[in-house]
Amino acid sequence: MNLKKYFVNISLSIILCSTVNAQEKRLEKADENFNRYAFVDARKIYLDVARSGYASADLFKKLGDSYYFNAELEESVKWYEELVANYSDEIDPEYLFRYSQSLKSVKRYKEADQVMEKFNTVTGNDQRAEYFVSTRDYLRFIEMQSGRYTLRRLYINSKFSEYAPSFNNQGQMIFASSRGGGNSMVKTLHEWNEMPFLDLYTSDIIGKRNALTEPKKIKGDINTRFHESSSTFSKDGQTVYFTRNNYTKRKLGSDTNGTILLKLYRATLDGEKWINVEELPFNSEEYSVAHPALSADGTKLYFASDMPDSRGLSDLYVVDVNEDGSFGTPINLGDKINTEGRETFPYVSDSGRLYFASDGHVGLGGLDIFVAVPDVLGFSQPFNVGKPVNSSEDDFTFVLNEETKIGFFASNRSGGKGNDDIYSFKQTDDLITTCGQYVEGTITDAYTREILPGTEVLLLDSNNQELGRTTTNTKGKYKFPVSCETTYIVRGSKENYSPTEAPLETNTALEYTHQLPLQLGKGGLSGQEVKPGDDLAKVLNLQIIYFDLDKSFIRSDAEVELQKIIAVMKEYPQMKVDVRSHTDSRASDDYNMYLSERRAKSTIKYIVEKGGIDKSRLSGRGYGETSLINKCSNNVNCSESEHQQNRRSEFILLE
Template sequence: MKTVISSILCTLFAIAICNAQDKKVEKAGDKFDSFAYAGAIDDYESLVEKGYTDEQIFKNLGDANYKNADYDVAADWYSRLFKLEGITVDPDYMYRYAQSLKSNEEYEAARAWMQKYEEAKASDRRAKVSKANPDYLEKIKARSGRYEVKSLSVNSPQSDFAPSFDGDNLVFSTARDSGITSKRVHLWNNSAFLNLYSATPDASGEYTNASKLSNALNKKTHESSTAFTKDGTTVYFTRNNSNNGRFSRDDAGVSRLKIYRANLDNGNWTNIIELPFNDDSYSAAHPTLSPDESKLYFASDMLGSVGQSDIFVVDLHSDGSIGVPKNLGNEINTEGRETFPYVTDENVLYFASDGHPGLGGLDVFATSIKDLDNLYIINVGKPINSEEDDFSFIINEETKKGFFASNREGGQGGDDIYAFTENDPIDLVCHTMVKGTVTDDETGNPMGNAKVAIFNRNAELVSETLSNADGSFMLEGDCKDGSYKVVATKEEYNDGDTAFEVVGANNTEDVEVRLKKTIKQADEGTDLIAFLKLEPVYFDLDKADIRPDASRTMTAVIEYMNTFPDIKVQVQSHTDAKASTGYNSGLSKRRAKNTVAYLIANGIDASRVSGEGFGESQLTNECNTRESCPDERHQENRRSEFIVVR
């Protein structure tokens, strides 16, 4: 009886333990789902230490660290996830794993996982661009080294980011503890809520001291990412959902980001309002103004987004009203994160992305938006970009000086602001190259001096050149994604073409264009053997049978007659001079008859072909007696020819 009771107690105890563990997993999941990543990480790691392993735990631990930019830790959890047996994991985890590996500079491993991602999600723009740019690291390296970068002394041990220009002042967002915010900790990363600060340069141009902006702008919420008008009287900024100035969540436990506008009146920020396109169902953040201040660019995951966050633009009307946001399109936006836009006076858009090929985490990219239908997007390279998150890039194009934020090693806090000077201007003109060869379709020999041109899908000429003596050519192609065609032309040849695709401004190599000789209609009296440069149809001594080696010539004659269905041909057959004249006449007629029969049997209408035997009367050489030549010379006369008679 004691044994039975003991067993029951053990079973109940085990059930209690399981229930307790299930509750811990559920609690950690609730924190993760409500974006309390710091707490979720602690709870999940505690469970793993106790031997609790599960697919969803590894997924959430990877994602929580990924979203907190702890990419080395994220890579470890993703690695454990993919080592689990018998599971099928969404390809997006492959992508985040590859990105995390890049941040550890494990580029070969990252490339291997990106290839798996490309195969699993071939229609994804990130997969297409990655596949089209296997040499992206070389491209980034070629664009690197154009900036001088230094850290700012105004940085704190906390997170400092989102710099913006307010005249000569530098305004930025920071999680530093101002003395009254120590209890206001955000659960995403256990850091203090963000506030807006401003720093004024000293006589040497250095930013050493910063002070908090007006309490009218800084509430008990996150504030970040400002955009000031040139006259300094209006500011657009980002703030979390709030309830009477306090941090607020929706029914799902999510606090969305919204863009606000404020006006400066007698030194005070007033008339603080939400922009009308904000909504509790999505976030809108990180505003920046166009050069003429008629448009506002921002990041959002609103309806119509391609990925986790996209860049949008909205019109700002002179009467103060605001238009309907428009997505900038899937050339800029990917299935990943595109965020922190900044537009220069020359309409160059800088933005951060982890969807375009980069070094790891968020990288800074640039493109001219003067023509949204013809975009060329480039990674600005090192030292702006690193293996970690690099973002919130701004620049004064006149002074070539600017700022950006990064969580790279060597900083004071989680994110630090860095100043930079641009020494070499950014080149936003696309330079894709198309390389290939022009060859003869029949012989495979290279063809020099052929005209080679690229046409787009609308049959518009992109560029043209002439092939070199070795048949090679190199052309500058169009950078816009789409289908293109290389067309080669040369006198006495039919035009040839080869199609290719451009994705992500990729170079195209090993294009081969093969040209076929132009077939012209022969004049009356022409021997097709000579005209088509064919071997004659030869016969064995004292034979009239068509030999196997004649098939190539016969096929070429048949194809020619099919190409020009109006012509008629007379087969003229001949012999050598070894037999009598009378015998040779009959032998040549039999040869003509068999040659004609071969053509008819292979589809040539009998009305289009006739035959005539000429015996030894039309020798091709001096072998006019049996003894005058060896047999290989007599062979030259035992033949059939094909003469155009109409």
């Protein structure tokens, strides 16, 4: 599979004639071939030069690229390896990404991940790096997702390239193939990869297993002597949208650099023939528009393009299809779907799920197929569909009949007949398409570390509303399902212990389990005689709430203890508490009084904002250095630990 079909902004360069000066230097000739995307011709010279002992960053870049751009990623590893090992200071970070992708193609995932870590460091804000960082456990998720399809090889494949299957809603499968050769008026072999040009073919779908009849070229005006590929059909089968080189009304067009790009076309069915081929109005001479996919109701057309607002080599877009056949303005699907890499070959199922191929999202290597489900904001984050559909090679052009659970996709994996092959599949289980996370932990005695079975555990939202309740098992363990990117509070309580709460903020990782152990201290109010004036810190056996020198912010160790105060106040909703904050004797008396007031306010603010406790239930003030608990008054020589004992907050029960 070569990148022209995946869609990149350099797209296709079709050479109608070739006049090469035989006297040019070998590398100059190779560079000329490379720059017009004749990668196979360029590679032959580069290899000869490299074997002669010549080495340079540019040579290794182009050798690696000549394989990479033809999706021969296994062969690109050697040259990118030489490039990164010997010329790391001379390369664009993009070569780190290509090197990582190439390593995946030979299943060197640990090394690929190490290269991506470096890529993340040097790029800073690349979306592909961010996806990698947020899904470092991607191999574990892909294993969980895998095994939900059974595959079957198809005899329609040839020694050439077959890909881009689609349903024409007339009981047939349409696909692109280069089996037909070329027209004598043009060069038969495309110089990018020395393969014949593509046409669209049709096969009847027979029986429940999607057996296919002998392929035939579709009839009418669609196929030309240039490339035609990826198609999508209206529900009634009377309208087709398809990809073609920039060839309209028998006139071949190119951009300002002389490159022939890709465009979208529409045609209508007249009997068995396709007629009225027309170019879509949002095409351009200066960028490609390709690989269409209609929504089930025909009102939206999805496609790939490198138009000016695209983020990467190709992005996915959607445009409204109006009742009169006109179109709205194309809209980029945004950063949740698109990356700096290649997002291409969209397909929208009848239920509205978006399937597409990408190398920007984290996968097994090359292009992987992903699915995003519709939501109120458009689409969810994409989910890798797993093996065996995805592999370390390029996997793309996925289509699915959701009623029969049977579909097709293409891949250039080993074991096929040709450059790309189409595979049939049957989906046997639902995909994971939610960001499933869990929180679990063991609850123990804070002092003895003894496990505490039978402890009641509550899951609360950020507004302290109860979402779930459970009891720890015989091993002291609890578990709750949670959502991604959400704030929670987990509260544990047990008779004769002080209740404890801990905050939890979930992330974007797929199928992730947060470990949140809780420790309960002996005490609690149950069974104790408590009266106004008692210090809850002593009743609950809390650690003293300390502050750093000359500071009023809540320390992390203090947060643990304050969560226990919050838990008790929630358990006893009539309770009122007076917060009393103190300082040591250093600094002036006036300053210490001011500092302790700040500490009291900081403590009350934490309980109110983090714990959701009504402010009317709390009072407090600062006492400065007026209530020292040891000898460390003014001008007394004391250690830091002795001074710290005076920098504290107390919680006096009022009622």
